[in-house]
Amino acid sequence: MEWTDIKQQAKERLQGICRLCRICNGLNCAGEIPGIGGVGSGSSFINNYQALLKVRLNLRTLHNVSNPTTEVEILGHKLALPVLGAAVAGCRINFQGRMSEEEFCWSQVQGALAAGTVALTGDGGHTEIFAAGIKAVQAAKGAAIPIIKPRPLPDLISRLRQAEEAGAMAVGIDVDAAGLINMRLLGQPVGPLDSGDLEIICQSTKLPVIVKGIMTPDEAVMACEAGAQAIVVSNHGGRALDHTPGTAEVLPQIAQAVRGRITILADGGVRTGTDVLKFLALGADAVLVGRPVVWAAFGGGAEGVQLLYQKLATELKVAMILTGCAAPQDAGEHLLAVPSLNQSPLIDTQNNN
Ligand SMILES: Cc1cc2nc3c(=O)[nH]c(=O)nc-3n(C[C@H](O)[C@H](O)[C@H](O)COP(=O)(O)O)c2cc1C
Incomplete structure (x- = not known):
């Protein structure tokens, strides 16, 4: 089973409930409760997506971390x-x-x-x-x-x-x-x-x-x-x-x-x-x-x-x-590009089907 097949199957089974948008950012399903959306204007769901999008990570590859543990x-x-x-x-x-x-x-x-x-x-x-x-x-x-x-x-x-x-x-x-x-x-x-x-x-x-x-x-x-x-x-x-x-x-x-x-x-x-x-x-x-x-x-x-x-x-x-x-447990602020949270999102969140 591949993830793309799973999403395709879910899209069919969840028709009219979840659109399985390419980017799951709360825009298309705003207000859809019952359902899978965010409440009211949908802004709290949308803000979750946008806040994460604004966080930028420092790309660093001059080190010896080649096999990190996820445990x-x-x-x-x-x-x-x-x-x-x-x-x-x-x-x-x-x-x-x-x-x-x-x-x-x-x-x-x-x-x-x-x-x-x-x-x-x-x-x-x-x-x-x-x-x-x-x-x-x-x-x-x-x-x-x-x-x-x-x-x-x-x-x-x-x-x-x-x-x-x-x-x-x-x-x-x-x-x-x-x-x-x-x-x-x-x-x-x-x-x-x-x-x-x-x-x-x-x-x-x-x-x-x-x-x-x-x-x-x-x-x-x-x-x-x-x-x-x-x-x-x-x-x-x-x-x-x-x-x-x-x-x-x-x-x-x-x-x-x-x-x-x-x-x-x-x-x-x-x-x-x-x-x-x-x-x-x-x-x-x-x-x-x-x-x-x-x-x-x-x-x-x-x-x-x-x-x-x-x-x-x-x-x-x-x-x-x-x-x-x-x-x-080693993850921390040093992974973040500063000032991470003040950046505006760069991806167009409107075109999303
Ligand atoms: C359809 C739906 C039902 C949920 N039901 C519960 C629930 O019964 N109890 C609970 O603590 N959170 C519930 N949540 C909230 C989730 O536990 C979680 O906080 C949230 O979905 C995380 O955001 P994400 O969906 O963007 O990953 C529900 C969320 C959705 C979308």
């Missing part, structure tokens, strides 16, 4: 590459039921495992969503991470127990889903959590807790102080609040505030191994990849997902050779 250790687990599968859920609404939640979760989790990494699974207003994630976690003998919506504490903690019973290696909360009105309409209310709630959650489990959806340094510090072991710098792929910055814009300040105290994951617009290296250089320990996992699962099931990670690992390795970076 990392995240929350005590060795991963073959610093890329995890982002939680992507809601097949019935977002993908018009063209794949069952169970089949999607299976592909997402098993594909990641086969590639030597792990996936996060999601939660939502329909009960099959979280259940499918838990089932996939069990099948993977715990090598996956259920992400729970910011529900009222008793509901949240009962899902946390399900994650523990499934043997999950960690558990997370996508705190940025606090405004999901459709969950309230389905009788599954969500809302913001305060630092006291976060502390209660972290103290109520021995599992490492990941707080997903951090976009400011003060909230990163709050997550640290509440006892979380990881944050995901994320704007939910631009699907929560319209008009947020791109994640690559806010990551450096967040990393400066909490680096060394907590594991820093980041997502939003990762499409290539070069994008992975950019996020590492900006301060992430590893990244999550979202929409491409959807293409991979629809285009090739678990095998397609495995191939996606293998492609990202190969591209990352090449980028590491060309920047003189021997290991993911």
Whole structure:
């Protein structure tokens, strides 16, 4: 199976849902929720893409880094590459039921495992969503991470127990889903959590807790102080609040505030191994990849997902050779051409079909 075949197959199966644009920048699918787009104007998704595009890497080839390692250790687990599968859920609404939640979760989790990494699974207003994630976690003998919506504490903690019973290696909360009105309409209310709630959650489990959806340094510090072991710098792929910055814009300040105290994951617009290296250089320990996992699962099931990670690992390795970076943890500001984030994008983002 080739990646181009997988994309072609996914394009057919996702017709009317995802266009699989040549450049996945959030323009053509702006406002398409349910679906795969960014919320409202689409600007938060678009900003993820543009912020990453503005980051420039220093090309350096006078060194001896000819065989860099892509391995990392995240929350005590060795991963073959610093890329995890982002939680992507809601097949019935977002993908018009063209794949069952169970089949999607299976592909997402098993594909990641086969590639030597792990996936996060999601939660939502329909009960099959979280259940499918838990089932996939069990099948993977715990090598996956259920992400729970910011529900009222008793509901949240009962899902946390399900994650523990499934043997999950960690558990997370996508705190940025606090405004999901459709969950309230389905009788599954969500809302913001305060630092006291976060502390209660972290103290109520021995599992490492990941707080997903951090976009400011003060909230990163709050997550640290509440006892979380990881944050995901994320704007939910631009699907929560319209008009947020791109994640690559806010990551450096967040990393400066909490680096060394907590594991820093980041997502939003990762499409290539070069994008992975950019996020590492900006301060992430590893990244999550979202929409491409959807293409991979629809285009090739678990095998397609495995191939996606293998492609990202190969591209990352090449980028590491060309920047003189021997290991993911060696990536840092020195890889970035300065002033990286002030540059404007050079690629025409309008002509994109
Ligand atoms: C269709 C769809 C469903 C998603 N569902 C969830 C979810 O249930 N829980 C969650 O934490 N994030 C969810 N996300 C956000 C992703 O985990 C991730 O933050 C985002 O997709 C990363 O951006 P990228 O798609 O540009 O890689 C979803 C994203 C998409 C596109």
